[in-house]
Protein backbone atom coordinates (compact mmCIF):
# COMPACT_ATOMS: atom_id res chain seq x y z
CA UNK A 1 0.00 0.00 0.00
CA UNK A 2 1.31 3.46 -0.92
CA UNK A 3 2.24 5.50 2.09
CA UNK A 4 3.06 8.88 0.61
CA UNK A 5 0.59 10.81 2.72
CA UNK A 6 1.90 9.77 6.10
CA UNK A 7 5.57 9.77 5.14
CA UNK A 8 5.29 13.41 4.10
CA UNK A 9 4.37 14.44 7.62
CA UNK A 10 7.31 16.14 9.33
CA UNK A 11 8.86 14.06 12.06
CA UNK A 12 9.60 16.97 14.35
CA UNK A 13 6.69 19.33 13.83
CA UNK A 14 6.46 22.60 15.75
CA UNK A 15 4.76 22.16 19.10
CA UNK A 16 1.15 23.25 19.04
CA UNK A 17 -0.23 25.42 21.81
CA UNK A 18 -3.93 26.07 22.25
CA UNK A 19 -4.49 29.40 23.98
CA UNK A 20 -7.85 29.69 25.77
CA UNK A 21 -8.28 33.35 26.67
CA UNK A 22 -11.29 35.63 26.24
CA UNK A 23 -9.42 38.95 26.22
CA UNK A 24 -8.23 39.71 22.72
CA UNK A 25 -5.25 41.97 23.59
CA UNK A 26 -3.80 39.29 25.87
CA UNK A 27 -4.53 36.55 23.35
CA UNK A 28 -2.79 38.58 20.64
CA UNK A 29 0.22 39.27 22.82
CA UNK A 30 0.57 35.59 23.75
CA UNK A 31 0.05 34.48 20.14
CA UNK A 32 2.72 36.87 18.93
CA UNK A 33 5.23 35.80 21.58
CA UNK A 34 4.66 32.08 21.07
CA UNK A 35 4.80 32.22 17.27
CA UNK A 36 8.05 34.13 17.52
CA UNK A 37 9.38 31.39 19.80
CA UNK A 38 8.60 28.80 17.11
CA UNK A 39 5.32 27.42 18.40
CA UNK A 40 2.25 26.81 16.32
CA UNK A 41 -0.57 28.69 18.02
CA UNK A 42 -4.30 28.12 17.97
CA UNK A 43 -6.74 30.30 19.84
CA UNK A 44 -10.06 29.85 21.58
CA UNK A 45 -12.13 32.61 23.18
CA UNK A 46 -14.05 30.38 25.56
CA UNK A 47 -14.56 26.81 26.71
CA UNK A 48 -16.96 26.01 23.88
CA UNK A 49 -14.42 27.11 21.25
CA UNK A 50 -11.68 25.23 23.10
CA UNK A 51 -13.72 22.01 22.98
CA UNK A 52 -14.18 22.43 19.23
CA UNK A 53 -10.42 22.93 18.79
CA UNK A 54 -9.64 19.89 20.93
CA UNK A 55 -12.05 17.75 18.91
CA UNK A 56 -10.39 18.92 15.71
CA UNK A 57 -6.83 18.28 16.75
CA UNK A 58 -4.99 17.54 19.92
CA UNK A 59 -2.48 20.31 20.80
CA UNK A 60 0.75 19.64 22.70
CA UNK A 61 -0.18 22.01 25.50
CA UNK A 62 -3.09 24.14 26.67
CA UNK A 63 -2.57 27.63 27.96
CA UNK A 64 -5.72 28.26 29.96
CA UNK A 65 -6.92 31.52 31.39
CA UNK A 66 -8.53 31.15 34.82
CA UNK A 67 -11.23 33.79 34.29
CA UNK A 68 -13.32 32.82 31.30
CA UNK A 69 -16.99 33.55 30.57
CA UNK A 70 -19.50 30.82 31.46
CA UNK A 71 -17.05 28.26 32.78
CA UNK A 72 -13.78 29.05 34.56
CA UNK A 73 -10.49 27.74 33.26
CA UNK A 74 -10.01 25.75 36.43
CA UNK A 75 -13.35 23.99 36.10
CA UNK A 76 -12.60 23.20 32.46
CA UNK A 77 -9.18 21.84 33.46
CA UNK A 78 -10.87 19.59 36.04
CA UNK A 79 -13.16 18.27 33.32
CA UNK A 80 -10.23 17.58 31.00
CA UNK A 81 -8.40 15.70 33.73
CA UNK A 82 -11.43 13.41 34.12
CA UNK A 83 -11.42 12.66 30.38
CA UNK A 84 -9.39 9.53 29.67
CA UNK A 85 -8.35 10.83 26.22
CA UNK A 86 -7.28 14.27 27.39
CA UNK A 87 -6.09 13.87 30.95
CA UNK A 88 -2.42 13.71 29.98
CA UNK A 89 -2.64 16.91 27.95
CA UNK A 90 -0.48 19.44 29.82
CA UNK A 91 -2.21 22.58 31.04
CA UNK A 92 -0.61 25.84 32.14
CA UNK A 93 -3.01 28.12 33.95
CA UNK A 94 -2.92 31.88 33.44
CA UNK A 95 -4.26 34.07 36.15
CA UNK A 96 -4.28 37.60 37.43
CA UNK A 97 -4.44 36.28 40.97
CA UNK A 98 -1.11 35.85 42.66
CA UNK A 99 -2.31 34.36 45.89
CA UNK A 100 -0.73 31.16 47.10
CA UNK A 101 -4.11 29.57 47.83
CA UNK A 102 -5.16 30.16 44.21
CA UNK A 103 -1.97 28.58 42.98
CA UNK A 104 -2.64 25.52 45.12
CA UNK A 105 -6.23 25.34 43.85
CA UNK A 106 -5.00 25.58 40.26
CA UNK A 107 -2.47 22.81 40.67
CA UNK A 108 -4.91 20.61 42.56
CA UNK A 109 -7.40 21.14 39.74
CA UNK A 110 -4.91 19.40 37.48
CA UNK A 111 -2.89 22.25 35.98
CA UNK A 112 0.77 21.37 35.37
CA UNK A 113 2.00 24.87 36.04
CA UNK A 114 0.76 28.34 36.79
CA UNK A 115 1.74 31.74 35.38
CA UNK A 116 0.60 34.96 37.00
CA UNK A 117 -0.36 38.02 34.94
CA UNK A 118 1.38 40.23 34.13
CA UNK A 119 4.12 37.95 32.83
CA UNK A 120 6.87 38.53 30.32
CA UNK A 121 6.73 36.62 27.01
CA UNK A 122 10.13 35.20 27.89
CA UNK A 123 8.90 33.81 31.19
CA UNK A 124 5.85 32.30 29.51
CA UNK A 125 7.95 30.59 26.82
CA UNK A 126 10.35 29.26 29.46
CA UNK A 127 7.47 27.80 31.51
CA UNK A 128 5.95 26.20 28.41
CA UNK A 129 9.26 24.64 27.44
CA UNK A 130 9.76 23.36 30.99
CA UNK A 131 6.35 21.66 31.02
CA UNK A 132 6.87 20.22 27.52
CA UNK A 133 10.24 18.81 28.61
CA UNK A 134 8.58 17.12 31.56
CA UNK A 135 5.86 15.49 29.48
CA UNK A 136 7.62 14.89 26.15
CA UNK A 137 10.57 12.52 26.24
CA UNK A 138 11.72 13.69 22.80
CA UNK A 139 12.34 17.16 24.18
CA UNK A 140 14.11 15.74 27.19
CA UNK A 141 16.44 13.55 25.14
CA UNK A 142 15.57 10.41 27.10
CA UNK A 143 16.08 6.95 25.64
CA UNK A 144 13.45 4.29 26.33
CA UNK A 145 14.39 0.68 26.79
CA UNK A 146 12.30 -2.45 27.29
CA UNK A 147 14.04 -5.83 27.51
CA UNK A 148 16.82 -4.75 25.14
CA UNK A 149 14.60 -2.87 22.70
CA UNK A 150 15.63 0.80 22.70
CA UNK A 151 14.07 3.87 21.12
CA UNK A 152 15.95 7.15 20.98
CA UNK A 153 13.38 9.90 20.20
CA UNK A 154 16.03 12.51 19.45
CA UNK A 155 18.04 10.37 17.02
CA UNK A 156 14.84 8.68 15.73
CA UNK A 157 16.59 5.37 16.10
CA UNK A 158 15.49 1.97 17.28
CA UNK A 159 17.95 -0.68 18.42
CA UNK A 160 17.23 -4.31 19.19
CA UNK A 161 19.97 -5.52 21.52
CA UNK A 162 22.30 -3.03 19.84
CA UNK A 163 21.32 -3.84 16.25
CA UNK A 164 19.52 -1.13 14.26
CA UNK A 165 15.90 -1.87 13.38
CA UNK A 166 14.81 -0.52 9.98
CA UNK A 167 11.39 1.12 10.28
CA UNK A 168 9.34 3.34 8.00
CA UNK A 169 8.54 6.81 9.40
CA UNK A 170 5.00 5.87 10.42
CA UNK A 171 6.08 2.62 12.06
CA UNK A 172 8.77 4.57 13.86
CA UNK A 173 6.29 7.11 15.21
CA UNK A 174 3.97 4.31 16.20
CA UNK A 175 6.69 2.45 18.10
CA UNK A 176 7.90 5.62 19.78
CA UNK A 177 4.36 6.38 20.89
CA UNK A 178 3.88 2.84 22.20
CA UNK A 179 7.19 2.76 24.03
CA UNK A 180 6.54 6.10 25.69
CA UNK A 181 3.01 4.98 26.66
CA UNK A 182 3.45 1.33 27.64
CA UNK A 183 0.92 -1.02 29.22
CA UNK A 184 -2.08 1.01 28.13
CA UNK A 185 -4.67 0.02 25.57
CA UNK A 186 -5.28 2.50 22.75
CA UNK A 187 -8.19 2.24 20.34
CA UNK A 188 -7.55 2.69 16.61
CA UNK A 189 -9.23 6.08 16.84
CA UNK A 190 -6.95 7.16 19.69
CA UNK A 191 -3.87 5.96 17.81
CA UNK A 192 -4.93 7.93 14.72
CA UNK A 193 -5.36 11.01 16.84
CA UNK A 194 -2.11 10.61 18.75
CA UNK A 195 0.16 9.46 15.93
CA UNK A 196 -1.29 11.20 12.87
CA UNK A 197 -3.30 14.05 14.39
CA UNK A 198 -7.11 14.16 14.37
CA UNK A 199 -7.70 16.18 11.22
CA UNK A 200 -5.81 13.85 8.87
CA UNK A 201 -8.15 11.60 6.94
CA UNK A 202 -6.97 8.03 7.31
CA UNK A 203 -9.12 4.94 7.59
CA UNK A 204 -8.88 3.11 10.86
CA UNK A 205 -7.86 -0.12 9.14
CA UNK A 206 -4.70 1.70 7.99
CA UNK A 207 -3.59 1.33 11.60
CA UNK A 208 -3.73 -2.45 11.20
CA UNK A 209 -1.46 -2.24 8.15
CA UNK A 210 1.15 -0.25 10.06
CA UNK A 211 0.84 -2.55 13.07
CA UNK A 212 1.57 -5.51 10.78
CA UNK A 213 4.61 -3.77 9.30
CA UNK A 214 5.86 -2.83 12.74
CA UNK A 215 5.51 -6.41 13.99
CA UNK A 216 7.26 -7.72 10.89
CA UNK A 217 10.22 -5.40 11.47
CA UNK A 218 10.45 -6.48 15.10
CA UNK A 219 9.86 -10.17 14.42
CA UNK A 220 13.44 -11.23 13.68
CA UNK A 221 14.45 -9.91 17.11
CA UNK A 222 11.49 -11.49 18.87
CA UNK A 223 9.98 -8.17 19.92
CA UNK A 224 6.81 -8.46 17.83
CA UNK A 225 5.11 -10.03 20.87
CA UNK A 226 5.27 -6.64 22.64
CA UNK A 227 2.87 -5.10 20.09
CA UNK A 228 -0.31 -6.71 21.34
CA UNK A 229 -3.82 -6.83 19.98
CA UNK A 230 -6.50 -6.36 22.62
CA UNK A 231 -9.61 -7.89 21.14
CA UNK A 232 -12.46 -5.43 20.71
CA UNK A 233 -10.40 -2.59 22.21
CA UNK A 234 -7.29 -1.81 20.16
CA UNK A 235 -3.57 -2.20 20.69
CA UNK A 236 -1.13 -2.13 23.56
CA UNK A 237 2.64 -2.18 23.92
CA UNK A 238 3.75 -4.35 26.79
CA UNK A 239 6.65 -6.54 27.81
CA UNK A 240 4.22 -8.78 29.67
CA UNK A 241 2.58 -11.73 27.94
CA UNK A 242 -0.72 -10.99 26.18
Ligand code: CA
Nearest residue numbers: 022065067068
Ligand atom coordinates in the same frame (compact mmCIF):
# COMPACT_ATOMS: atom_id res chain seq x y z
CA1 CA B 1 -10.02 36.23 31.09
